[in-house]
Amino acid sequence: MNIPTELKYTKTHEWVRAEGDLLLVGITDPAQDMLGDLVFVGEIEIGKRVQAGDTAGVVESVKAAADLYAPVAGEIVAFNEALNDNPQMLNQEPYEAWIFKLRPAGAGDASGLLDAAAYKAVVAAEKS
Amino acid sequence: MSQPDTLRTPLFAAHLARGAKMTDFGGWQMPLHYGSQVAEHQAVRRAMGVFDVSHMCSVDVGGAGSRAFLRRLLAGDVGRLAAPGKALYCCMLNEAGGVVDDLIVYWLGGERYRAVVNAATAAGDLEWMRHAAAAMREVRIASRRDRAMLAVQGPRARAALWQARPEWRAASEPLGPFFAAEVAPDVLIARTGYTGEDGFEISLPAPQAVALWDALLAAGVAPCGLAARDTLRLEAGLNLFGQDMDADTTPLESGLGWTVDRSDPGRDFVGRRALDACTPSRHLVGLTLLERGVLRSHMRVRTEHGAGETTSGTFSPTLGAAIALARLPLAATAGGRAEIEIRSRWHPARIVKPPFVRNGKALV
Numbered sequence: 151m152n153i154p155t156e157l158k159y160t161k162t163h164e165w166v167r168a169e170g171d172l173l174l175v176g177i178t179d180p181a182q183d184m185l186g187d188l189v190f191v192g193e194i195e196i197g198k199r200v201q202a203g204d205t206a207g208v209v210e211s212v213k214a215a216a217d218l219y220a221p222v223a224g225e226i227v228a229f230n231e232a233l234n235d236n237p238q239m240l241n242q243e244p245y246e247a248w249i250f251k252l253r254p255a256g257a258g259d260a261s262g263l264l265d266a267a268a269y270k271a272v273v274a275a276e277k278s
Numbered sequence: 279m280s281q282p283d284t285l286r287t288p289l290f291a292a293h294l295a296r297g298a299k300m301t302d303f304g305g306w307q308m309p310l311h312y313g314s315q316v317a318e319h320q321a322v323r324r325a326m327g328v329f330d331v332s333h334m335c336s337v338d339v340g341g342a343g344s345r346a347f348l349r350r351l352l353a354g355d356v357g358r359l360a361a362p363g364k365a366l367y368c369c370m371l372n373e374a375g376g377v378v379d380d381l382i383v384y385w386l387g388g389e390r391y392r393a394v395v396n397a398a399t400a401a402g403d404l405e406w407m408r409h410a411a412a413a414m415r416e417v418r419i420a421s422r423r424d425r426a427m428l429a430v431q432g433p434r435a436r437a438a439l440w441q442a443r444p445e446w447r448a449a450s451e452p453l454g455p456f457f458a459a460e461v462a463p464d465v466l467i468a469r470t471g472y473t474g475e476d477g478f479e480i481s482l483p484a485p486q487a488v489a490l491w492d493a494l495l496a497a498g499v500a501p502c503g504l505a506a507r508d509t510l511r512l513e514a515g516l517n518l519f520g521q522d523m524d525a526d527t528t529p530l531e532s533g534l535g536w537t538v539d540r541s542d543p544g545r546d547f548v549g550r551r552a553l554d555a556c557t558p559s560r561h562l563v564g565l566t567l568l569e570r571g572v573l574r575s576h577m578r579v580r581t582e583h584g585a586g587e588t589t590s591g592t593f594s595p596t597l598g599a600a601i602a603l604a605r606l607p608l609a610a611t612a613g614g615r616a617e618i619e620i621r622s623r624w625h626p627a628r629i630v631k632p633p634f635v636r637n638g639k640a641l642v
Contacts, residue, residue: 186505187316189593190572190600193621208621210572212315212593213505234570241314 151273152179154245159269162203162219165245166263172228174248175221177209177240180273185211188240191233194218194250198226202262206250209240221263223255287332288426288487296501304398306333308504315505319595322473322510323638326432327502328494335400336422336481337407339391343416348383348391351410353529353547355539362387365456365468368537369529370406371549375556376525377532379403380517382470384458392466394427394481396519410548426487430494431477431502431510433638439467439478442493450478472507474514474636509592512601515564515632521575522562522589522603528553531605533562533632560586560605564632565616566642567600569625577602578619581629583609588618596635597642603632 153159158166163181167174182188194207200220207218207229220226228251233239239247264272285306293300298309309330311318321327339348348356354368364385370378381403383393395403404421411417430439440447449461450469458468466481482490495501508518515533517523523532530538530553538553539545565588567573573591584607591602602618610616612631617624630642 186311187314189316190570192570210593212509212572212595213310215572215574238316 151183151270152245153266153270153273155266157245158221158263158265159272160219160221160263161269161272164219164221166221167248169251171253173221173224173252173254175206175218175250175252176248177218177244178269179244181216182241182244185209185214185216187212188237191237191240191249194226194229196226196229200224200226200252209237209249218249220252222252224252225255227251227253285333287330288484289330289332289491292488292491293330293501298501298503301504303504304333304396306397308333309501311503311505312501315503315509316595318500318502318506319509321500322432322475322502322506323596323635324432325500326430326435326438326477326498327500327506328491329429329431329502329504329507330426330491331429331479332426332484332487333397334427335395335397335403336425336427337393337395337404338420338422339393339407339417340389340420341416341418342389343414344389344391344418347411347414347417349545350414350547351407352383353538353549353553354383355542355545356383356385356391357542357545358539359385361457363453363458365458365470367456368539369523369534370403371529371547371553372525373549373552375528375549375552377519377523377527377529377534378406378525380519380523380534382468384466384468386460386466392422399519424484425481426484427479427481428487428490428494429471429473429477429479430499431471431473431475433476435475435477435499438494438497438499439480441497442490472514472516473510474516474633475510475638509595512590512592512603513594513596513633513635515603515634517562517603518590527605528556528558530556530558531560531562533603559608561608562589562603562605563610563612564630564634564642565602565604565618565627566597566630566634567602567618567625567627571600571620571625573600573602573618573620579604579606579616579627580624581606581610581614581616583607583614586610594634597640601634
């Protein structure tokens with residue numbers, strides 16, 4: 151499983167990367183592997199204000215649907231429209247295919263996120 | 279559906295060797311996919327794929343009373359099987375007209391028939407058949423768990439089998455759709471399938487399964503799992519027992535009226551009286567979602583003629599859109615509009631007549 155060390159993670163299988171004052175959010179390699187072929191990403195509302203852990207959208211594979219959760223509190227400011235036509239990018243390049251951008255509500259509240267080692271432990275625990 | 283002991287087909291190790299993600303299906307450990315279910319789906323639509331369907335159960339029916347027994351047991355009429363090797367798809371009903379199981383029955387010639395039933399229902403089916411046979415004379419029923427079955431499907435499937443087993447070509451090449459032939463001792467090849475594509479289903483002794491599987495893969499056939507099998511059958515508008523029909527629903531309300539043969543007024547098959555007495559109020563139709571998304575089973579559907587629900591749903595790789603089978607009021611027919619509830623919101627859909635896809639071509 152590919153779990154890059156430079157990213158932050160949630161226990162619900164989102165990855166988070168800082169870009170300027172925004173956070174890019176996607177789903178992890180273990181997540182796309184568990185879901186299988188992804189065919190739909192949606193229900194992401196630009197301008198929606200979310201708390202950490204709120205539902206921010208949904209990804210669906212042929213076999214299952216999974217909610218996306220906001221990693222931290224903030225405002226959803228962008229959706230990666232390229233995923234409308236190519237949701238399989240989430241399978242092929244899970245760490246390149248960001249799903250939404252979030253403007254965090256406060257500074258430093260990413261402290262609750264997991265580092266790669268802690269996320270790896272979450273994945274291992276779910277597999278056992 | 280899970281059972282305490284998980285059963286394995288003769289190809290279990292071969293699946294693991296190909297990196298299959300395994301799943302429990304009707305008590306059997308079966309391959310879900312070998313990496314990408316969509317790639318496997320496309321392989322079958324465009325070229326060829328092979329499925330291990332050894333979890334399905336062959337049941338041999340013989341004896342002087344076999345024909346009379348099957349004419350009583352099945353809603354389809356084996357009396358119409360005019361030539362040895364001919365196959366019939368039909369349902370076994372309960373007295374209320376509900377579907378006990380769907381199956382394919384082959385006439386192997388003389389008094390010999392073979393039914394192929396679903397894995398999850400096999401034990402109950404055998405009990406049902408033995409119970410029904412107890413009242414009849416000279417019927418022998420034998421479960422053939424000594425056998426394996428491979429389905430090789432797709433426009434290039436037959437050619438691939440002949441490449442893998444040239445010695446079977448002469449006997450299998452003349453077979454028309456829904457015909458079978460014994461191509462070697464105890465090897466039955468049928469031109470049948472569950473994908474909407476051309477191909478063969480090969481029933482053979484379990485010890486021969488791995489060699490055939492390996493030979494097909496060596497001939498370039500893609501191994502395919504149950505996940506692709508489900509999207510292929512749904513695109514082809516083929517029902518899945520337990521989802522699209524069950525013991526509480528008649529074949530008339532499950533899109534299977536065409537499999538019920540009431541042309542012989544004297545044939546008193548199990549469930550006939552209930553069917554004769556009932557007036558269906560619902561039928562099974564196809565739905566295509568007009569927006570992006572994925573359809574699943576048991577989603578609520580509403581139309582101007584009343585409500586219903588999806589029985590199976592998926593994302594169709596061929597159409598690039600979500601499709602479903604749904605049981606709706608009779609007045610809701612192909613060409614009409616419907617709305618489907620996905621996560622508490624209603625989305626527009628079109629009612630269509632299945633199949634959605636046949637022989638690689640979109641039909642809706």
